[in-house]
Amino acid sequence: MKSFSILLFTVFAFPVLSASCLQTDKSEYSNCLDEQVVALEREMEVSERTIKADLEAAAKLNGRFGPIALFEKSRREYRAYVSSHCQWQYLTQIPNSLAGAILFKECLVQHHQQQIAELSALKIH
Secondary structure, eight states: OHHHHHHHHHHHHTTHHHHTSOOSSHHHHHHHHHHHHHHHHHHHHHHHHHHHHHHHHHHHHHOOOHHHHHHHHHHHHHHHHHHHHHHHHHHTTTTOHHHHHHHHHHHHHHHHHHHHHHHHHOOOO
16 A cells, blocks of 8 residues: 555656746647656656666675566566657647647656656665
């Protein structure tokens, strides 16, 4: 039940970030989302580097290096999934490319926020 409440908090706590971009002008909103995506990608990379460093430290102690390779594989596959998942949503808005770009960026923001929360919750020993 504890993990459920953490997940529930995560889902409801993070959409506030995209709300910090005002939707008064679609072009400005899109630019604001760009900034958020870049900031979230940086934060996600920090979380990923931390986990990889923890996995490497654990591997030195226990001799098991398999988790590092699987973590790297999951990172690549997750990024490919998110890209495809957000791209099909973009395509639903064609020919309105600005609306599609906004939908794509909102999708990225949502996924990045969720991934950061999951990565931050992991404890590697």
